[in-house]
Amino acid sequence: MLSTEQVIRRGQMRDRVFSILGVALTILCLGVLAILLVNLCREGLARIDWQFLTTFPSRRAAKAGIFSAWVGSALVMLVTGLTAIPLGVAAGVYLEEYGRRNWFTSLIEINIANLAGVPSIIYGLMALGLLIYKWEDWFGDKTDSIAGLGQSIITGGLTLAFLILPIVIVATREALRAIPQHMREAAYALGASRWQVVKDHLLPYSTGGISTGVIIALSRAIGETAPLVTIGALTYIAFLPPAPFSHTESGQMVGPFAWLSSPFTVLPIQMFNWVSRPSSDDNNFAVNAAAAGIILMLVTLTMNTVAIVIRARVRKKVKW
Numbered sequence: 269m270l271s272t273e274q275v276i277r278r279g280q281m282r283d284r285v286f287s288i289l290g291v292a293l294t295i296l297c298l299g300v301l302a303i304l305l306v307n308l309c310r311e312g313l314a315r316i317d318w319q320f321l322t323t324f325p326s327r328r329a330a331k332a333g334i335f336s337a338w339v340g341s342a343l344v345m346l347v348t349g350l351t352a353i354p355l356g357v358a359a360g361v362y363l364e365e366y367g368r369r370n371w372f373t374s375l376i377e378i379n380i381a382n383l384a385g386v387p388s389i390i391y392g393l394m395a396l397g398l399l400i401y402k403w404e405d406w407f408g409d410k411t412d413s414i415a416g417l418g419q420s421i422i423t424g425g426l427t428l429a430f431l432i433l434p435i436v437i438v439a440t441r442e443a444l445r446a447i448p449q450h451m452r453e454a455a456y457a458l459g460a461s462r463w464q465v466v467k468d469h470l471l472p473y474s475t476g477g478i479s480t481g482v483i484i485a486l487s488r489a490i491g492e493t494a495p496l497v498t499i500g501a502l503t504y505i506a507f508l509p510p511a512p513f514s515h516t517e518s519g520q521m522v523g524p525f526a527w528l529s530s531p532f533t534v535l536p537i538q539m540f541n542w543v544s545r546p547s548s549d550d551n552n553f554a555v556n557a558a559a560a561g562i563i564l565m566l567v568t569l570t571m572n573t574v575a576i577v578i579r580a581r582v583r584k585k586v587k588w
Contacts, residue, residue, distance in 0.1 A: 347425020439481020
């Protein structure tokens with residue numbers, strides 16, 4: 269039999285070993301990230317300038333830019349955010365505050381948790397069959413309208429929305445669960461309805477957690493390549509989607525949502541295109557890919573920083 273002092277020492281030793289292991293793994297992960305950033309900056313930092321950001325891709329690496337790629341990424345993420353955020357938050361609120369605790373809601377919860385871990389290419393295959401092939405069967409080949417979704421911005425945005433929807437739902441539910449139950453009980457005691465409790469108390473208090481989950485989900489979506497390649501995103505595009513209410517060469521006015529049916533490319537696909545090309549001393553596309561990678565990582569790190577700042581500010585304002 270071990271004495272009480274020996275049991276305490278053994279527990280303290282385990283705590284030290286776990287702490288050392290955790291610090292070592294953290295340093296290892298940060299070191300890998302630092303090496304990646306240093307390597308990208310060493311190769312592509314000198315390539316980043318205004319011309320690189322405002323020119324279209326070209327056969328010559330020195331003249332190629334990412335204009336169409338970052339505009340495509342922004343538009344696709346706009347569709348993704350406008351689709352996934354309202355649906356995900358609404359679904360999370362319903363499951364946590366309105367749904368009854370029975371086998372059906374338990375089944376939904378299990379499926380949502382499983383969907384959050386499904387490989388992204390599966391969502392691409394689902395979107396290929398549902399949003400492209402099935403829509404063509406139902407509505408015919410109408411590539412000039414939203415009804416014929418095709419290989420367009422709206423298809424890419426909806427595909428990524430499907431991808432991050434489980435993450436947004438889980439983040440919303442976890443943020444709502446973090447609110448003490450006495451907040452709900454106090455509001456009900458004062459005569460508030462369930463919707464008033466959700467609208468005036470739960471959603472404001474959970475804004476930090478929901479915003480953090482949403483931004484992290486969007487930062488994952490902006491770097492996805494496999495599902496967009498599956499649905500037919502272009503690897504080379506030298507034009508922008510039509511601006512709302514602009515005029516075509518024939519003089520016709522463009523509708524406000526015509527850009528949704530336009531072909532597109534995104535930054536990760538543009539990087540893949542450059543990396544797959546043969547490079548030489550006078551035509552090095554790898555430098556362009558490194559420069560685009562720096563911009564993509566800066567965008568991702570910025571989004572995660574915004575999530576941290578929002579969460580910190582909300583925690584300071586909200587006092588339970």
